[in-house]
Amino acid sequence: MSQSTPQAITIATRESRLALWQAEHVKALLEARGHRVTLLGMTTLGDQILDRTLSKVGGKGLFVKELELALEDGRADIAVHSLKDVPMELPPGFALACVMEREDPRDAWVSPHCAGLADLPPGAVVGTSSLRRVVLLRDALRALGRGDVRIEPLRGNLDTRLRKLDEGQYHAIVLAAAGLKRLGLGARIRAIFEPEQSLPAAGQGALGIEVRADRHDLIEALRPLAHQATWLRVAAERTVSRALGGSCSMPLAAHADWLGERLRLRGAWGEPEGQAPLLRAEAVAEVADLSAAEALGARVAEALRAGGAHAPAQEA
Numbered sequence: 001m002s003q004s005t006p007q008a009i010t011i012a013t014r015e016s017r018l019a020l021w022q023a024e025h026v027k028a029l030l031e032a033r034g035h036r037v038t039l040l041g042m043t044t045l046g047d048q049i050l051d052r053t054l055s056k057v058g059g060k061g062l063f064v065k066e067l068e069l070a071l072e073d074g075r076a077d078i079a080v081h082s083l084k085d086v087p088m089e090l091p092p093g094f095a096l097a098c099v100m101e102r103e104d105p106r107d108a109w110v111s112p113h114c115a116g117l118a119d120l121p122p123g124a125v126v127g128t129s130s131l132r133r134v135v136l137l138r139d140a141l142r143a144l145g146r147g148d149v150r151i152e153p154l155r156g157n158l159d160t161r162l163r164k165l166d167e168g169q170y171h172a173i174v175l176a177a178a179g180l181k182r183l184g185l186g187a188r189i190r191a192i193f194e195p196e197q198s199l200p201a202a203g204q205g206a207l208g209i210e211v212r213a214d215r216h217d218l219i220e221a222l223r224p225l226a227h228q229a230t231w232l233r234v235a236a237e238r239t240v241s242r243a244l245g246g247s248c249s250m251p252l253a254a255h256a257d258w259l260g261e262r263l264r265l266r267g268a269w270g271e272p273e274g275q276a277p278l279l280r281a282e283a284v285a286e287v288a289d290l291s292a293a294e295a296l297g298a299r300v301a302e303a304l305r306a307g308g309a310h311a312p313a314q315e316a
């Protein structure tokens with residue numbers, strides 16, 4: 001087994017509670033291997049724009065660009081990201097050094113009064129922050145005959161979103177279980193959506209560590225933090241997104257899970273404004289390496305595209 005030399009590592013991180021938790025988590029793992037680790041807190045564009053739905057802001061990588069600048073000019077060595085927020089194509093000169101073991105990838109239902117969708121009072125308002133959740137929720141509500149329920153945008157970090165719920169602006173909100181669990185807020189989760197009900201986003205619940213591609217020393221040091229079973233899952237998921245021209249602002253879900261040795265990949269895509277039913281696609285394959293995972297992703301993307309899925313028209 002190769003043993004990397006202990007070194008001083010600076011982690012660039014956003015300053016939301018969740019981002020800091022994630023950076024501290026990586027810091028502890030690296031310190032346990034003998035490295036000396038410092039955090040460099042930063043504010044990103046995605047943290048500053050709180051009044052608009054992110055898909056309308058339109059940029060890819062709103063949460064990562066400032067962190068990449070810090071890697072570029074050497075103020076920091078690595079950046080820890082929620083993989084869901086990392087663009088499918090990293091800019092030239094950057095690499096994903098590793099993907100770590102996944103937290104719960106599912107969506108969570110948080111509501112003080114309602115146990116689930118079927119339990120909502122007439123005309124209820126459900127808050128959520130991604131186009132994916134909007135199209136999946138709309139599909140589920142349609143199946144329940146609940147055209148009266150309104151889905152409204154919900155922005156802000158986790159604490160802000162929970163506060164808006166507690167203030168009564170929404171009857172319920174839908175957000176990632178992983179973030180709540182990491183921050184010790186798992187008790188707020190009233191119900192978990194199984195992937196059949198709300199198919200997760202590509203990479204949801206997984207952490208990725210980004211470095212400058214020329215930092216082979218760091219890629220070596222980070223190798224022990226990688227979790228191969230997660231990496232193959234998210235590689236398949238992210239390929240669906242990439243093939244459809246995707247950013248996290250697409251109405252697209254892609255989620256892979258292991259059926260023994262075989263990887264099952266499911267995808268879903270919804271027309272954001274239209275009334276067309278949700279498109280779904282699924283494929284299963286034996287996957288032992290990244291290229292097999294990507295081939296599986298390409299199959300599911302092709303099936304969705306054949307059904308009519310496409311990249312957002314206004315995106316550059």
Ligand SMILES: NCc1[nH]cc(CCC(=O)O)c1CC(=O)O
Pocket residue numbers: 082083084085174175176177178179203204205206
């Ligand atoms: N888009 C925001 C975001 N990015 C990562 C997480 C937390 C969960 C994760 O690691 O995927 C969240 C919150 C959410 O979607 O509710």
